[in-house]
Amino acid sequence: MLRDMDRSFVLSGAGHLVLILWVLFGDFLFSPPEPEEMTVTSVSMISSAEFDAMMSGAAAPSETQATEDPAAEALPDTPPPPRPERPAEPVTEEVAAAEPPPAPDAPAEPVAEDIPEADIAQPFDVPEPVAPPAEQEQPVAVPPTSIQPRPRPSTRVAPTPQDAPPEDVPEAEEVQQAVSEDAPPEAPVVEETQEAAAPEEASTEIVTEATETEEAPALAPTASMRPKSRPRAPQTPVETPPETETASAAETTTPAEDLSPAVDQQATEDAVAEALAAAAAESSTSDAASESAASDSPASSSSAPSGSLAANGPPMSAGEKDALRVAVERCWNVAALSTEAQRTTVSVRVKLGADKKPVATTIELAESNGSPAATRQAFEAARRAILRCGAKGFPLPDEKFDTWKDLKLVFDSRGVGL
Amino acid sequence: MSRLRHLLSAAAVAVAFVSGVGLSTAARAELTITLGTPVIEPMPFALPSFVDEGGAGGMAGDISAVVAADLIGTGLFEQIPPNAYIQQVTSFDAPVSYPDWQAINAQALITGAVQAGGGQVAVKFCLHDVFANNTLGECLQFAGDAGSWRRVAHKVADAVYSRITGETGYFDSRVVFVAESGPKNQRQKRLAVMDYDGANVSYLTDSSSIVLAPRFSPAGDRILFTSYSSGFPQIYLMDVASLQIRSLGEQPGTMTFAPRFSPDGSRVVFSLERGGNTDIYLLDINSGSLSQLTNAPSIETAPSFSPDGSQIVFESDRSGGQQIYIMSASGGEPRRVSGGAGRYGTPVWSPRGDYIAFTKQNQGRFHIGVMLTDGSEEKLLTSSYLDEGPTWAPNGRVIMFTRQPPGEGSPQLWTVDTTGRVLRPVQTETAASDPAWSPLLP
Numbered sequence: 001m002l003r004d005m006d007r008s009f010v011l012s013g014a015g016h017l018v019l020i021l022w023v024l025f026g027d028f029l030f031s032p033p034e035p036e037e038m039t040v041t042s043v044s045m046i047s048s049a050e051f052d053a054m055m056s057g058a059a060a061p062s063e064t065q066a067t068e069d070p071a072a073e074a075l076p077d078t079p080p081p082p083r084p085e086r087p088a089e090p091v092t093e094e095v096a097a098a099e100p101p102p103a104p105d106a107p108a109e110p111v112a113e114d115i116p117e118a119d120i121a122q123p124f125d126v127p128e129p130v131a132p133p134a135e136q137e138q139p140v141a142v143p144p145t146s147i148q149p150r151p152r153p154s155t156r157v158a159p160t161p162q163d164a165p166p167e168d169v170p171e172a173e174e175v176q177q178a179v180s181e182d183a184p185p186e187a188p189v190v191e192e193t194q195e196a197a198a199p200e201e202a203s204t205e206i207v208t209e210a211t212e213t214e215e216a217p218a219l220a221p222t223a224s225m226r227p228k229s230r231p232r233a234p235q236t237p238v239e240t241p242p243e244t245e246t247a248s249a250a251e252t253t254t255p256a257e258d259l260s261p262a263v264d265q266q267a268t269e270d271a272v273a274e275a276l277a278a279a280a281a282e283s284s285t286s287d288a289a290s291e292s293a294a295s296d297s298p299a300s301s302s303s304a305p306s307g308s309l310a311a312n313g314p315p316m317s318a319g320e321k322d323a324l325r326v327a328v329e330r331c332w333n334v335a336a337l338s339t340e341a342q343r344t345t346v347s348v349r350v351k352l353g354a355d356k357k358p359v360a361t362t363i364e365l366a367e368s369n370g371s372p373a374a375t376r377q378a379f380e381a382a383r384r385a386i387l388r389c390g391a392k393g394f395p396l397p398d399e400k401f402d403t404w405k406d407l408k409l410v411f412d413s414r415g416v417g418l
Numbered sequence: 419m420s421r422l423r424h425l426l427s428a429a430a431v432a433v434a435f436v437s438g439v440g441l442s443t444a445a446r447a448e449l450t451i452t453l454g455t456p457v458i459e460p461m462p463f464a465l466p467s468f469v470d471e472g473g474a475g476g477m478a479g480d481i482s483a484v485v486a487a488d489l490i491g492t493g494l495f496e497q498i499p500p501n502a503y504i505q506q507v508t509s510f511d512a513p514v515s516y517p518d519w520q521a522i523n524a525q526a527l528i529t530g531a532v533q534a535g536g537g538q539v540a541v542k543f544c545l546h547d548v549f550a551n552n553t554l555g556e557c558l559q560f561a562g563d564a565g566s567w568r569r570v571a572h573k574v575a576d577a578v579y580s581r582i583t584g585e586t587g588y589f590d591s592r593v594v595f596v597a598e599s600g601p602k603n604q605r606q607k608r609l610a611v612m613d614y615d616g617a618n619v620s621y622l623t624d625s626s627s628i629v630l631a632p633r634f635s636p637a638g639d640r641i642l643f644t645s646y647s648s649g650f651p652q653i654y655l656m657d658v659a660s661l662q663i664r665s666l667g668e669q670p671g672t673m674t675f676a677p678r679f680s681p682d683g684s685r686v687v688f689s690l691e692r693g694g695n696t697d698i699y700l701l702d703i704n705s706g707s708l709s710q711l712t713n714a715p716s717i718e719t720a721p722s723f724s725p726d727g728s729q730i731v732f733e734s735d736r737s738g739g740q741q742i743y744i745m746s747a748s749g750g751e752p753r754r755v756s757g758g759a760g761r762y763g764t765p766v767w768s769p770r771g772d773y774i775a776f777t778k779q780n781q782g783r784f785h786i787g788v789m790l791t792d793g794s795e796e797k798l799l800t801s802s803y804l805d806e807g808p809t810w811a812p813n814g815r816v817i818m819f820t821r822q823p824p825g826e827g828s829p830q831l832w833t834v835d836t837t838g839r840v841l842r843p844v845q846t847e848t849a850a851s852d853p854a855w856s857p858l859l860p
Contacts, residue, residue: 338584
């Protein structure tokens with residue numbers, strides 16, 4: 001009996017001991033949900049870092065200027081009636097002084113407020129086709145703004161956190177399979193973690209919508225878009241520089257392919273004929289592409305001239321073009337011009353240095369539709385605008401120097417004046 | 419042989435390829451941006467006091483002040499205060515430090531020097547495009563009698579204005595008007611002439627009779643006006659140099675008024691009232707021949723020639739209210755060009771031929787306005803208790819008119835540009851009305 005008692009006692013003691021040990025250390029071994037959350041939070045940290053890295057690029061400040069400039073220019077437009085003695089200088093100076101501060105402080109907020117109205121759709125669409133040839137698209141922080149609308153409704157309507165989890169499960173699987181293709185699936189994944197982690201935070205987010213707009217663009221674009229453009233960009237320029245100069249890839253490959261078989265004997269004449277035909281077709285297509293790009297009007301400017309410009313460097317986004325346009329228009333004063341000169345459209349070519357300042361000696365008249373006298377007045381006003389507002393450098397992205405170093409500015413003031 | 423073929427073919431391929439690349443490179447190299455929203459604001463300019471190079475004394479500063487006032491008065495320019503100047507111009511030949519003027523945002527710089535002696539004054543000046551680091555055109559020099567230093571200053575301002583705007587100036591011009599004095603019920607009116615800015619007033623007639631509607635001849639050497647010296651309205655012609663006066667188109671039992679010269683100065687178109695009916699007539703000054711241009715039971719008056727002399731614009735109430743019509747200079751069926759609400763009167767053809775200025779009365783307000791010669795693009799430039807009698811500046815960009823305030827106020831001359839943005843009173847010694855701008859002085 002005693003042996004049986006001892007056995008049972010030992011067994012029970014061992015069982016209790018195991019139970020105690022399980023109770024003490026079991027939680028550490030079986031607490032799966034917490035580490036998952038930690039990983040999820042780390043994802044959000046990565047996205048913010050990438051966002052900061054993007055903001056370190058030159059694209060964001062230029063956009064802030066572009067958005068502020070129109071507002072600043074709206075001021076001089078309204079005052080003209082009372083104009084008596086309001087100097088233009090203070091206005092321009094104030095504008096110039098107002099531009100710097102917003103850039104360092106909170107670049108995302110002003111951009112998010114102004115840009116969505118007109119530039120949301122176009123700048124986002126532009127980078128995608130251009131992504132292959134581009135060198136580094138990351139600094140073009142414009143795309144994030146386009147994705148903003150998507151997260152907004154979900155987070156703001158967030159009062160129903162239960163709806164989000166079911167979406168996340170299938171989307172997480174897609175992300176693993178698709179690696180980097182789809183941007184939308186990744187954004188909702190992040191939303192899950194936020195909702196599950198802190199329902200209380202939802203209230204703080206709702207309070208300030210501006211902060212939501214900041215987070216949304218940071219989350220959405222960071223993951224998928226940037227990696228795509230990077231690997232593709234180096235491939236095209238490295239292999240065939242001449243090909244990159246022409247927009248049509250198919251046509252450029254044919255002459256390149258023909259050069260190698262040119263070593264063959266009998267195919268030489270055919271190769272020559274094909275090459276001549278291809279070169280002729282190539283030049284015609286490139287001219288057509290350049291003409292289409294040259295006819296870039298303010299209304300259609302947002303439709304990024306991806307063709308010919310992509311060859312020189314990354315294309316200018318609509319926001320960057322607007323920033324440049326507004327920067328010049330701010331100094332383009334036609335009040336003192338004759339009515340004929342005001343109705344004259346002049347095209348002016350100018351080269352910009354790496355410091356983004358115009359080279360005065362390169363400013364030349366390209367085209368005009370007015371009389372010689374009117375053309376002279378209109379050209380001089382245009383030249384003054386370029387030199388005045390370019391004295392401190394235009395708001396242009398550094399990495400796109402090859403794109404904007406040669407400018408053709410079309411000054412069309414028809415509709416202004418009597 | 420085959421090797422040669424290879425070389426030739428390869429060369430052909432290379433040439434074709436390079437040519438294609440070259441064409442495409444040249445065509446694609448630039449980024450095109452279209453600008454369509456310029457600013458409309460006065461152009462800042464700097465005008466250091468002209469340098470006295472001998473004998474000018476205070477005249478150098480006075481001339482500088484007149485030049486600045488002329489430019490500022492257009493509303494197109496704005497002077498940067500002299501105390502903001504970084505570079506002090508003490509010599510006309512000293513090199514211009516453009517960065518110093520760029521720093522204060524001066525878009526144009528005017529430097530000059532004045533030399534006086536022997537009753538003569540000479541002014542030389544240069545206009546600089548500050549941001550282009552160069553002069554705009556060549557430096558010029560004007561000279562004249564010391565007593566006419568204001569004209570010299572106006573000449574300088576005209577040259578600057580013309581060089582920057584591309585329009586001819588209007589500063590060196592005169593205005594004939596009716597100077598009014600005395601109480602409203604016993605107003606005395608005299609013909610007077612002044613500089614366009616109200617300076618140098620001189621009176622041409624005494625106040626013994628009422629005078630109205632003076633008009634300069636195209637050469638500026640004669641003046642047409644209407645006088646009641648005979649007891650009823652009658653048009654007269656005055657020689658400005660001798661101040662001699664003679665009547666024109668005098669016919670017994672008629673009243674003549676609202677005269678205006680033809681562009682060549684050889685004919686006068688005016689209104690003649692006979693038997694209660696008013697029509698428009700044309701008088702050849704030299705031969706005295708008179709021809710009737712309109713024949714209607716309504717009142718036709720205020721005729722004005724087109725700059726080419728082929729047409730005449732006038733006002734008529736043949737439609738029941740005062741409206742503006744245009745007819746051939748030889749007469750014939752007129753066509754109505756005004757079509758808006760209200761009454762239109764005193765049309766004046768712009769010296770440039772593009773616009774017609776008019777007085778409009780609508781809903782108890784008077785307006786000075788302009789419209790294209792086909793009546794389109796009507797634009798009202800002013801609105802007041804009583805605005806009337808527009809006259810064009812020689813360059814067709816500014817209009818002077820009479821503004822009469824309500825009550826016991828006296829009429830005053832005002833100017834407005836064709837955009838309506840720059841509206842300013844003209845400073846005159848007395849009350850003034852019925853202005854008529856002269857051509858640019860020679």
